[in-house]
Amino acid sequence: MSKTNDKPERPGHEEPDHLKLRLFVTGASPNSVRAISNIKNICERHAQHKYSLEIIDIYQNAAIAEEEQLVALPLLIKKSPLPERRLIGDMSDNEKVLRGLGLI
Numbered sequence: 001m002s003k004t005n006d007k008p009e010r011p012g013h014e015e016p017d018h019l020k021l022r023l024f025v026t027g028a029s030p031n032s033v034r035a036i037s038n039i040k041n042i043c044e045r046h047a048q049h050k051y052s053l054e055i056i057d058i059y060q061n062a063a064i065a066e067e068e069q070l071v072a073l074p075l076l077i078k079k080s081p082l083p084e085r086r087l088i089g090d091m092s093d094n095e096k097v098l099r100g101l102g103l104i
Helices: 030-046 062-067 094-101
Strands: 002-005 019-025 051-057 075-080 085-088
Touching: 019 030, 030 051, 030 094, 075 094, 085 094
Parallel strands: 019 051
Antiparallel strands: 002 051, 019 075, 075 085
16 A cells, blocks of 8 residues: 655544545556556646645455455545545546545
8 A cells, every 4th residue: 555645644633635645556556657647647736735645555454445445446436534435447537536526
């Protein structure tokens, strides 16, 4: 697992508009690499450093993938702010991703 934070995170002390994201990928497949790059670019441009992104490779951590009941990959889960949202694919449709994250 890797985590990208643009500022130190104190558990339970995020700002109300702080995005907490989990991206599930399958190793270094082309779709996984694109999804990682696309979501990082979207967050940098539109979340203004108010996000945390946890990247989870299901090959490295199958238990968490089972816990989240994944049906397709890559999968982005917006954990907060609520409501939780799930987006499937390589995150190349910027408008769809922005809408799903509540950024437009």
